[in-house]
Amino acid sequence: DQSVCAPLPVLGRDVTVPLVTGGEVTYAALDYAASAPALQRVWDDVAAYAPYYGSVHRGAGYLSQLSTDLFENARRTVAGFLGCRADDQVVFTRSTTDSLNLLAAALPADCQVFVYETEHHASLLPWRSARVTYLDAPSSPRQAVETLERALADRDPCGPALVCVTGASNVTGELWPVRELAAAAHAHGARIVLDAAQLAPHHPVSVADLDVDWVAFSGHKLYAPFGSGVLAGRADWLRAAEPYLAGGGASRKVSRREDGGVDVEWHDNAARHEAGSPNVIGAYAVASACKALSEAGFDTLVAREQHLVRTVREGLADVPEVRFLSLFGDDAPRVGVLSFVVEGWNSSHFAAALSAEYGIGVRDGLFCAHPLLRTLLGSDPQAQGECGAPDAAPGEKSLNAIRVSFGAGTPDEHVERFVRAVK
Numbered sequence: 563d564q565s566v567c568a569p570l571p572v573l574g575r576d577v578t579v580p581l582v583t584g585g586e587v588t589y590a591a592l593d594y595a596a597s598a599p600a601l602q603r604v605w606d607d608v609a610a611y612a613p614y615y616g617s618v619h620r621g622a623g624y625l626s627q628l629s630t631d632l633f634e635n636a637r638r639t640v641a642g643f644l645g646c647r648a649d650d651q652v653v654f655t656r657s658t659t660d661s662l663n664l665l666a667a668a669l670p671a672d673c674q675v676f677v678y679e680t681e682h683h684a685s686l687l688p689w690r691s692a693r694v695t696y697l698d699a700p701s702s703p704r705q706a707v708e709t710l711e712r713a714l715a716d717r718d719p720c721g722p723a724l725v726c727v728t729g730a731s732n733v734t735g736e737l738w739p740v741r742e743l744a745a746a747a748h749a750h751g752a753r754i755v756l757d758a759a760q761l762a763p764h765h766p767v768s769v770a771d772l773d774v775d776w777v778a779f780s781g782h783k784l785y786a787p788f789g790s791g792v793l794a795g796r797a798d799w800l801r802a803a804e805p806y807l808a809g810g811g812a813s814r815k816v817s818r819r820e821d822g823g824v825d826v827e828w829h830d831n832a833a834r835h836e837a838g839s840p841n842v843i844g845a846y847a848v849a850s851a852c853k854a855l856s857e858a859g860f861d862t863l864v865a866r867e868q869h870l871v872r873t874v875r876e877g878l879a880d881v882p883e884v885r886f887l888s889l890f891g892d893d894a895p896r897v898g899v900l901s902f903v904v905e906g907w908n909s910s911h912f913a914a915a916l917s918a919e920y921g922i923g924v925r926d927g928l929f930c931a932h933p934l935l936r937t938l939l940g941s942d943p944q945a946q947g948e949c950g951a952p953d954a955a956p957g958e959k960s961l962n963a964i965r966v967s968f969g970a971g972t973p974d975e976h977v978e979r980f981v982r983a984v985k
């Protein structure tokens with residue numbers, strides 16, 4: 563397809579790996595959903611900055627001032643990338659998991675949380691000290707909205723409530739109806755946080771257009787593998803909460819009381835939840851990745867990725883043993899994340915063979931989404947190979963699948979090799 567652009571340059575393009583069959587081959591990294599390779603541009607930006615980095619918000623020296631400026635500029639770049647509202651806060655965290663745990667720690671008293679059982683564990687588990695309603699797996703985007711509307715209609719309308727939902731599934735790659743879910747949440751006086759770990763690297767995200775209250779994502783899935791994540795959105799709950807971490811940087815004023823105790827005034831901006839020396843390289847890298855993706859243009863990136871999705875789907879359409887996993891149907895819109903099982907094969911063995919015989923790195927297992935995998939595979943004998951999964955009890959059948967995922971740096975050859983190998 564002439565209209566499909568070339569992949570963006572990423573690190574690791576020339577890494578070769580040995581094959582059990584002899585010789586070696588260029589590594590095909592097809593596990594972007596776990597961690598994407600760094601964009602060359604991100605690496606270059608970080609390398610250019612590295613000699614100059616210094617402590618953020620702490621030093622009087624030139625390099626500390628420079629790093630503080632770059633850190634705060636990175637916040638503005640991320641806010642722009644996410645289409646944040648003027649008064650939203652952008653908090654730098656370690657990851658999506660960290661971001662959602664931060665928000666969970668900032669929930670107002672008596673907050674009720676609504677979350678689909680289909681979520682990644684990072685979205686499913688942080689809320690357990692609140693009142694949580696787990697929503698059944700929907701079989702269509704429409705049903706997802708109806709399920710939420712029904713659950714919200716039954717809630718205590720006076721108390722605070724939060725809905726947590728993924729933008730794109732880390733298992734099926736399917737896009738969730740975020741805008742409609744946000745409208746339903748708001749119609750019932752609830753707020754909504756978007757887990758954009760799999761959405762943001764593949765798709766434009768606009769907090770304001772989608773009308774979500776918060777969004778969370780991870781740098782290492784967005785081509786910036788430096789231990790940084792983001793929570794962006796409404797300031798009020800974050801400002802009212804105790805700091806996620808107590809320490810320097812989060813505190814504006816600390817003094818001894820006459821009774822011997824300590825009084826603390828916390829910052830009420832993003833620094834409130836960023837105690838300790840911040841990961842300035844990570845924040846800088848995330849901002850660099852945001853700029854690189856925006857400059858490449860999501861229209862182009864999406865077109866390329868959809869071309870790769872088609873290569874997989876059409877390439878394997880005539881292999882009846884392959885069954886792709888989906889909630890919303892095979893033709894539902896999705897990002898470049900596809901999970902499948904192969905009749906007659908244990909998924910772990912299949913994935914190991916792709917690596918050892920073809921130099922292809924995919925993921926096998928339950929993808930940190932155990933309830934979803936049970937829904938998708940539970941009654942499927944195809945999915946249950948004869949060999950136990952590594953964590954299966956003796957005599958228990960394995961329950962696992964294979965996931966292939968790709969993105970802005972994936973060359974056609976990697977996906978074509980994958981299709982050949984599966985065949």
Ligand code: PMP
Nearest residue numbers: 657658659682684732759760780
């Ligand atoms: N949410 C989704 C949808 C994910 O795919 C992942 C990572 N697989 C996470 C959250 C957690 O991301 P991290 O491990 O970077 O915290």
